Amino acid sequence: MTSHQQAVDALRDLLGDRLSTGPSILDLHGRDAAYSTPRAPDAVAFPDSTEEVSEIVRICARHGCPVVPFGIGSSLEGHVIPVQGGISLDMSRMNRVLKVNERDLDAVVQPGVTRTQLNRELRATGLMFTVDPGADATLGGMASTRASGTNAVRYGTMRENVLALTVVLPDGRIIRTGSRARKSSAGYDLTHLFVGAEGTLGIITELTVRLFGVPERIHAATCAFEDVESAVDTVILAIQSGLPMARIELLDDFQMKGMNLLSPELDLPEKPHLFLEFHGTEAGVGEQVETFRDIAEAHGVSDFRTATRTEDRNRLWEARHNAYFAAKALMPGCSAVLTDCCVPISALAECIARAKSEIASSGLIAPIVGHVGDGNFHLSILIDPENPDDFARAKDLATRINAAALDLGGTVTGEHGVGTGKMRYMRAEHGEGWDLMAQIKRAIDPANIMNPGKIVEA
Amino acid sequence: MTSHQQAVDALRDLLGDRLSTGPSILDLHGRDAAYSTPRAPDAVAFPDSTEEVSEIVRICARHGCPVVPFGIGSSLEGHVIPVQGGISLDMSRMNRVLKVNERDLDAVVQPGVTRTQLNRELRATGLMFTVDPGADATLGGMASTRASGTNAVRYGTMRENVLALTVVLPDGRIIRTGSRARKSSAGYDLTHLFVGAEGTLGIITELTVRLFGVPERIHAATCAFEDVESAVDTVILAIQSGLPMARIELLDDFQMKGMNLLSPELDLPEKPHLFLEFHGTEAGVGEQVETFRDIAEAHGVSDFRTATRTEDRNRLWEARHNAYFAAKALMPGCSAVLTDCCVPISALAECIARAKSEIASSGLIAPIVGHVGDGNFHLSILIDPENPDDFARAKDLATRINAAALDLGGTVTGEHGVGTGKMRYMRAEHGEGWDLMAQIKRAIDPANIMNPGKIVEA
Structure with a gap:
C-alpha cells in the first residue's frame, strides 16, 4: 500500500x-x-x-x-x-460569511465563499467587496493567487484587501495572521506571506477582507479610439492626472469583434475601446467624467457612450468579465493560452506595441484586454487544440511577450499567479530572490507536502 | 581577540x-x-x-x-x-534620490534619504511622498519599522508605499524584491516580508516608493469638542461615511495644553481637538468639508477653524509633529514612555475610554494623540527619570492599555514596531504565529547576526 x-x-x-x-x-x-x-x-x-x-x-x-x-x-x-x-x-463546504462588521468596513469569511456570493450577502448593508477576477472565484483561491480584476486601480488587489487570515500550517498548527486593526508594526507580515503563496505554505481557512461603501454615484462609459496607442495614451494621462478612476479597461479591435459575437446587444463599433467606471459623489463624478473626456478627446476618441442605469452597467461589466469567452468565440472549438504581464504604466504603450508586433509575426489570433490603469494586460492566444504546432507557437509568443515585460521593468504575472505554468520565468524575474523563496518554503514545509511543484523548486 | x-x-x-x-x-x-x-x-x-x-x-x-x-x-x-x-x-552616506519616475508616480531612493529630503527634492515635480512619522526619519528606517503617520488614513503606511527593495541577505547575497509594476502575482511577497522586519532578515539598501500628485486643493482645519468621546464618534462616522479624509488626528485636552506651551502662536482652546486635512479638487474639498462639518456639529463641535494658506497649514502640522515634545513640556525635565496601540475603528471609543480610566487610576500624566482615522493612538506617559517607581508605574499603565487593545481585536503597535520593547507582547498578540516568525528568521539568518534580539527569540 x-x-x-x-x-x-x-x-x-x-x-x-x-x-x-x-x-x-x-x-x-x-x-x-x-x-x-x-x-x-x-x-x-x-x-x-x-x-x-x-x-x-x-x-x-x-x-x-x-x-x-x-x-x-x-x-x-x-x-x-x-x-x-x-x-x-x-x-x-466552508462557504459561510461569518461576520460583517459594518462599522469597520470588513467581513470575516470562510475560504469557499465566492466574490458574487459575498456581494449578494452584503446587499442590504450598502457595502461592497471590490476584487473581481473574471471568474466567480472563491475568496480563498483569490487570496492564494493574489487575484485582482477591474477595480484594482482604485480599490487594490487581494494584497490590499486581505486584513487577516487563519491558516493551517504544514504540521497542522493553526495560526491567525494580522488583525482587524487597519495597520500594525507587530513583526513579520505573515498575512502578506500567505496571500499569493498558492497554498504552498499552508491552507487558508478564514479570511478578513476589506469592504467599501457603495458610492453615492456610479457612472460607466465606453469609448472607442482609432488605435490601441491612442487608448493607452489616454489611460496613462488619466492615471498621471490623479483621476480616481474606479475601472479603466482596454479591449482591442479583435476583442471587440469577439464581444459582438458573444454579446451582440452591446452593438459597439469594432475599434479599440476603453470601458470606464467613475465612483464618487454626484459632483465628484461629474468632474471626473469631464476631465476624462477632455483627455480622451485630445486622443481622438469617438463614440463616447455612458451607462448610468444599474442594468446597463451590469450588462457592460458582465460582457467585460466574459472577455475570455468572447475571445474564444472568434474561433469556434479553439483553446486559448492566456498571458498576464504587468509593467510600469510609462512602459505600457511600448509593451503593448511590442506585443502587437509579436502577434503579427506569429500569425496567430490573440485579442488583447487589460486592466490598463495598473499596467496589466492579457492576450488570449487562440489555438486549435488538435494542432500541437499551434500550441508550440502560442507558447513561443507568450515567452516573447513575457520577456518584453521583464525587459521593461515589469512582471510575468499581474494577477494569475505562478502555479506550474509560470515557474520557468521565475529565475529571470527574481534572480536569487527565487532561491530565498525556496528557503522560506523549505523552512515552513520541510516535507514539501503543501501543493508541491508550484512557485518554487523545493 | x-x-x-x-x-x-x-x-x-x-x-x-x-x-x-x-x-x-x-x-x-x-x-x-x-x-x-x-x-x-x-x-x-x-x-x-x-x-x-x-x-x-x-x-x-x-x-x-x-x-x-x-x-x-x-x-x-x-x-x-x-x-x-x-x-x-x-x-x-547612502542618502541619494536615485531616480524620480514622474510618469509612474514612484521614486527610487537610497535608505538614508529622509522623508523631508525626498519631498524637498520632489518640489518641482508636483508630486509628494506621503508617509510622515513624527521624526524626520530615513526611508530605510521607516520601511524597516513599517512606519506611518498622519496621512496613512488616505495614502497608506510604508506597507502600501514600498513597491520594491534591494536587500542584502545575512550571507551577503544581494536580491531585488518586487518591481516598479503596480501589482504582481509572481510568488511570495518578499517586499512585504522585509518591510517591518526591522533589519532582522537583511539590510535594505535601496527602495522604490510610491508618490502621489499634490492635490489641486488642500484645506486644513481644527475643531474642538467638549470631550474625547464626541471627537472620536465624529471620526468613526466620518470614516464610515467614506469621506476620503487626508488627515484626521486626535489631541486630548492635556496634549492641547502642552501644545499651547510649545506653540503658543496657535492659541487653541484647551479642549480635545481634531486636526484635519482634506485633499481634492476645489469642488471635492468643498463637499468634504461640508459633510464633515455636518457630522461634527451633530457631536457638539465648537471653534471650527480652517487653514488654507500653505504657511498656516505648515504651522499646524509642524505643531502636530512636535506632539511628543509638547507633551513633555507639561513636566519639565521629564522622560516619556510612549504607547502605540491600534484597534478596529468600531472599538476606538471603548479603547480610549479604557485608556483614560487607566490613566486616572495610575495617577500619572499621559496626554493622548492619535491617528484616529486608522484606529491608532498614543499615550505619552510622563515620568521623572530620577524616580524608578515612576517608570514601573508607566510600564504597568502601558501594559494595561496594550492588553485592552488586544482584548478589543487590535495590535500593541500600529507604527512604532517591536524592537526589544514590545517583544513581551508578541506571544499574546500572535500565539503560534510568533513561532512561525522565528522559524522564518532562523531559515534566513541561521547564525542570528542580523539585528539579533529584536522581534523574535531566534
Missing part, C-alpha cells in the same frame, strides 16, 4: 462520505480552467472547519501525502492540479 | 576612515529616541553602496558578529541598539 493510499484510508475514517474517490470527482479536481496538463488526485476531501483541515493536514503530514487546496478550479496556471498526486482539499 | 574585534579589524581594512570607534560616535549609535537601555556597538560602519554593505555583511557573517542598521536613530523601541554588541551600520 502506498503512503498516499494510507493517507486516503485514514482520511476516510475521519471524513466518511466527505472523502471521495469517485472518478468524475477525481477528474474534476485534476484540471483547471486553462490549458494545463490534467492529473487526478488520489482522493478529494471536503472539510467543514478549520479544525478538520488541521486534522487532514496532520494525517497527510504523517504519510508524506501532498495536499492541494481547491476553490472552484478557475485558476489558470495549474495551481489546483495535484502534479504529485495526493489529496485535493475542496473548500466548497 | 574576540570575534567582534576580528570583524572590526577586517572592516577597517575595507572601510578605512569610514569605520569609527570614536567614543562619541559609539555612544550616539547605542541609544534611540526613547526610554530604552543604551548599549554601544563595537564599531560604526558608514557604507557607500549596496556592494559595500554586502562586503560588510560577509565579513560580519564570517566572524559571527552582529550587524544593526541605523538610520537617524529616531525609533522608539530599541531597534537600533546593538544589544549583543557588533557593528552599527549607519546608512547616512
Whole structure:
C-alpha cells in the first residue's frame, strides 16, 4: 500500500462520505480552467472547519501525502492540479460569511465563499467587496493567487484587501495572521506571506477582507479610439492626472469583434475601446467624467457612450468579465493560452506595441484586454487544440511577450499567479530572490507536502 | 581577540576612515529616541553602496558578529541598539534620490534619504511622498519599522508605499524584491516580508516608493469638542461615511495644553481637538468639508477653524509633529514612555475610554494623540527619570492599555514596531504565529547576526 493510499484510508475514517474517490470527482479536481496538463488526485476531501483541515493536514503530514487546496478550479496556471498526486482539499463546504462588521468596513469569511456570493450577502448593508477576477472565484483561491480584476486601480488587489487570515500550517498548527486593526508594526507580515503563496505554505481557512461603501454615484462609459496607442495614451494621462478612476479597461479591435459575437446587444463599433467606471459623489463624478473626456478627446476618441442605469452597467461589466469567452468565440472549438504581464504604466504603450508586433509575426489570433490603469494586460492566444504546432507557437509568443515585460521593468504575472505554468520565468524575474523563496518554503514545509511543484523548486 | 574585534579589524581594512570607534560616535549609535537601555556597538560602519554593505555583511557573517542598521536613530523601541554588541551600520552616506519616475508616480531612493529630503527634492515635480512619522526619519528606517503617520488614513503606511527593495541577505547575497509594476502575482511577497522586519532578515539598501500628485486643493482645519468621546464618534462616522479624509488626528485636552506651551502662536482652546486635512479638487474639498462639518456639529463641535494658506497649514502640522515634545513640556525635565496601540475603528471609543480610566487610576500624566482615522493612538506617559517607581508605574499603565487593545481585536503597535520593547507582547498578540516568525528568521539568518534580539527569540 502506498503512503498516499494510507493517507486516503485514514482520511476516510475521519471524513466518511466527505472523502471521495469517485472518478468524475477525481477528474474534476485534476484540471483547471486553462490549458494545463490534467492529473487526478488520489482522493478529494471536503472539510467543514478549520479544525478538520488541521486534522487532514496532520494525517497527510504523517504519510508524506501532498495536499492541494481547491476553490472552484478557475485558476489558470495549474495551481489546483495535484502534479504529485495526493489529496485535493475542496473548500466548497466552508462557504459561510461569518461576520460583517459594518462599522469597520470588513467581513470575516470562510475560504469557499465566492466574490458574487459575498456581494449578494452584503446587499442590504450598502457595502461592497471590490476584487473581481473574471471568474466567480472563491475568496480563498483569490487570496492564494493574489487575484485582482477591474477595480484594482482604485480599490487594490487581494494584497490590499486581505486584513487577516487563519491558516493551517504544514504540521497542522493553526495560526491567525494580522488583525482587524487597519495597520500594525507587530513583526513579520505573515498575512502578506500567505496571500499569493498558492497554498504552498499552508491552507487558508478564514479570511478578513476589506469592504467599501457603495458610492453615492456610479457612472460607466465606453469609448472607442482609432488605435490601441491612442487608448493607452489616454489611460496613462488619466492615471498621471490623479483621476480616481474606479475601472479603466482596454479591449482591442479583435476583442471587440469577439464581444459582438458573444454579446451582440452591446452593438459597439469594432475599434479599440476603453470601458470606464467613475465612483464618487454626484459632483465628484461629474468632474471626473469631464476631465476624462477632455483627455480622451485630445486622443481622438469617438463614440463616447455612458451607462448610468444599474442594468446597463451590469450588462457592460458582465460582457467585460466574459472577455475570455468572447475571445474564444472568434474561433469556434479553439483553446486559448492566456498571458498576464504587468509593467510600469510609462512602459505600457511600448509593451503593448511590442506585443502587437509579436502577434503579427506569429500569425496567430490573440485579442488583447487589460486592466490598463495598473499596467496589466492579457492576450488570449487562440489555438486549435488538435494542432500541437499551434500550441508550440502560442507558447513561443507568450515567452516573447513575457520577456518584453521583464525587459521593461515589469512582471510575468499581474494577477494569475505562478502555479506550474509560470515557474520557468521565475529565475529571470527574481534572480536569487527565487532561491530565498525556496528557503522560506523549505523552512515552513520541510516535507514539501503543501501543493508541491508550484512557485518554487523545493 | 574576540570575534567582534576580528570583524572590526577586517572592516577597517575595507572601510578605512569610514569605520569609527570614536567614543562619541559609539555612544550616539547605542541609544534611540526613547526610554530604552543604551548599549554601544563595537564599531560604526558608514557604507557607500549596496556592494559595500554586502562586503560588510560577509565579513560580519564570517566572524559571527552582529550587524544593526541605523538610520537617524529616531525609533522608539530599541531597534537600533546593538544589544549583543557588533557593528552599527549607519546608512547616512547612502542618502541619494536615485531616480524620480514622474510618469509612474514612484521614486527610487537610497535608505538614508529622509522623508523631508525626498519631498524637498520632489518640489518641482508636483508630486509628494506621503508617509510622515513624527521624526524626520530615513526611508530605510521607516520601511524597516513599517512606519506611518498622519496621512496613512488616505495614502497608506510604508506597507502600501514600498513597491520594491534591494536587500542584502545575512550571507551577503544581494536580491531585488518586487518591481516598479503596480501589482504582481509572481510568488511570495518578499517586499512585504522585509518591510517591518526591522533589519532582522537583511539590510535594505535601496527602495522604490510610491508618490502621489499634490492635490489641486488642500484645506486644513481644527475643531474642538467638549470631550474625547464626541471627537472620536465624529471620526468613526466620518470614516464610515467614506469621506476620503487626508488627515484626521486626535489631541486630548492635556496634549492641547502642552501644545499651547510649545506653540503658543496657535492659541487653541484647551479642549480635545481634531486636526484635519482634506485633499481634492476645489469642488471635492468643498463637499468634504461640508459633510464633515455636518457630522461634527451633530457631536457638539465648537471653534471650527480652517487653514488654507500653505504657511498656516505648515504651522499646524509642524505643531502636530512636535506632539511628543509638547507633551513633555507639561513636566519639565521629564522622560516619556510612549504607547502605540491600534484597534478596529468600531472599538476606538471603548479603547480610549479604557485608556483614560487607566490613566486616572495610575495617577500619572499621559496626554493622548492619535491617528484616529486608522484606529491608532498614543499615550505619552510622563515620568521623572530620577524616580524608578515612576517608570514601573508607566510600564504597568502601558501594559494595561496594550492588553485592552488586544482584548478589543487590535495590535500593541500600529507604527512604532517591536524592537526589544514590545517583544513581551508578541506571544499574546500572535500565539503560534510568533513561532512561525522565528522559524522564518532562523531559515534566513541561521547564525542570528542580523539585528539579533529584536522581534523574535531566534
